[in-house]
Amino acid sequence: MKIRVWGARGSLSAPGPATVGYGGNTSCVEVELADGTSLILDAGSGIRELGQRLLGREQGELHICLTHLHVDHVEGLGFFGPLWRAGWKLRFWGPPSTTATLRERVSRYLSPPLFPIGLSEAPAEAVFEDAPREPWRIGSAVIEAQMVEHRGPTLGYRIEDEGRVLAYVPDHEPYLTAALGDEPKWISGWALAAGADLLLHDSQYTDEEYLGRLGWGHSSVTHAANFARAAGVRQLAMFHHDPMRSDRELEELYDQVADSLRRDQEPPLIAREGLEVILG
Amino acid sequence: MERKQPDLVLIVARSFATKLATPTLIIDANGNLVYFNDAASDVLGRSYLEIGTLHASRWQELFQPRTLDEEPLTAEQTPGGIALLERRPVHDSFVMRGLDGREREITVTAFPLFSQPDEVVGVMSIFWERPAKS
Ligand SMILES: [Zn+2]
Ligand SMILES: [Zn+2]
Numbered sequence: 001m002k003i004r005v006w007g008a009r010g011s012l013s014a015p016g017p018a019t020v021g022y023g024g025n026t027s028c029v030e031v032e033l034a035d036g037t038s039l040i041l042d043a044g045s046g047i048r049e050l051g052q053r054l055l056g057r058e059q060g061e062l063h064i065c066l067t068h069l070h071v072d073h074v075e076g077l078g079f080f081g082p083l084w085r086a087g088w089k090l091r092f093w094g095p096p097s098t099t100a101t102l103r104e105r106v107s108r109y110l111s112p113p114l115f116p117i118g119l120s121e122a123p124a125e126a127v128f129e130d131a132p133r134e135p136w137r138i139g140s141a142v143i144e145a146q147m148v149e150h151r152g153p154t155l156g157y158r159i160e161d162e163g164r165v166l167a168y169v170p171d172h173e174p175y176l177t178a179a180l181g182d183e184p185k186w187i188s189g190w191a192l193a194a195g196a197d198l199l200l201h202d203s204q205y206t207d208e209e210y211l212g213r214l215g216w217g218h219s220s221v222t223h224a225a226n227f228a229r230a231a232g233v234r235q236l237a238m239f240h241h242d243p244m245r246s247d248r249e250l251e252e253l254y255d256q257v258a259d260s261l262r263r264d265q266e267p268p269l270i271a272r273e274g275l276e277v278i279l280g
Numbered sequence: 281m282e283r284k285q286p287d288l289v290l291i292v293a294r295s296f297a298t299k300l301a302t303p304t305l306i307i308d309a310n311g312n313l314v315y316f317n318d319a320a321s322d323v324l325g326r327s328y329l330e331i332g333t334l335h336a337s338r339w340q341e342l343f344q345p346r347t348l349d350e351e352p353l354t355a356e357q358t359p360g361g362i363a364l365l366e367r368r369p370v371h372d373s374f375v376m377r378g379l380d381g382r383e384r385e386i387t388v389t390a391f392p393l394f395s396q397p398d399e400v401v402g403v404m405s406i407f408w409e410r411p412a413k414s
Pocket of ligand 1: 010011027070072170
């Protein structure tokens with residue numbers, strides 16, 4: 001599978017000269033499966049440019065896996081080209097809720113007064129489904145979605161395609177569940193990431209910042225590294241960068257993450273717009 | 281590698297219990313004891329780290345729960361067992377033997393942990409030792 005990052009920023013878009021290296025768009029990752037199926041992870045502002053690229057291709061079906069409904073993960077839909085062109089079929093997957101369907105929850109953002117046009121006016125065929133509780137197949141891949149520790153119902157995804165594994169857990173505070181220091185199965189998200197070739201994981205805060213933001217739903221860079229160690233992932237990519245973090249500051253945090261990983265793990269990556277990783 | 285892991289609701293319930301000063305015990309959907317906190321150690325007579333997770337039949341045997349009239353209770357008849365099987369909260373008192381050998385009368389509030397409207401992943405029991413009768 002081919003993975004391309006279109007947005008790696010967390011919480012709020014952060015364009016400007018200080019962030020031009022890693023990019024200011026919020027969460028969006030494109031995964032092209034071995035059989036050519038297109039999978040999109042989250043619909044942050046990064047999905048706008050991905051949409052422009054997709055419009056150049058033959059119309060078809062796209063799968064959009066939403067981790068949750070926080071604005072930074074859905075805000076790009078209003079400018080996602082294929083949603084606004086007849087002929088495309090978009091299948092959305094997302095976390096379950098006891099109060100509203102996934103379509104209703106996405107519509108809260110894509111409707112007045114937050115957005116001028118309603119989802120019902122979109123010409124593309126859009127289908128919304130709660131992610132199945134058991135692993136399911138999309139194209140050549142097996143997808144697994146599990147609830148993870150964050151504010152509100154939030155999923156992490158595990159995508160296994162031709163024996164290679166991508167884990168995507170952009171908003172996650174596993175530290176809250178790791179207090180006992182016992183078996184890793186008691187750490188939120190562990191099974192999704194266990195043995196993955198690549199883990200895109202929340203790395204929002206410095207250790208100092210985290211102390212004042214305990215319970216806000218995100219990880220410090222050290223917690224991201226500890227989680228990657230516990231799950232035995234081959235490579236960690238720092239993701240969901242804080243909107244206040246400059247390129248230079250991100251690079252300063254990199255060494256701290258690299259030093260916290262095991263020697264048998266690959267050096268980490270800092271996810272940036274345009275980063276491509278091919279697994280398999 | 282075995283990748284199975286408990287439901288997030290059970291994981292979070294466990295981490296919540298670590299922070300509670302009230303004795304709290306958690307069983308999973310199969311009735312296995314998966315955690316009790318430090319406050320519960322005082323009542324149960326041993327710490328969780330010493331005991332670890334226990335199969336349903338085993339913890340029943342260790343704590344010997346009985347009614348206040350000394351009738352033995354099966355796992356299904358304890359407040360936690362009823363909460364799990366009948367998917368409802370239960371409040372009751374019974375007698376048990378701590379692992380330090382001391383008999384105790386305890387009062388329990390047990391409630392099922394629903395991860396989905398149709399799925400119970402375990403039971404959380406909060407309990408108090410009743411003052412010894414004079
Ligand atoms: Zn986010
Ligand atoms: Zn979020």
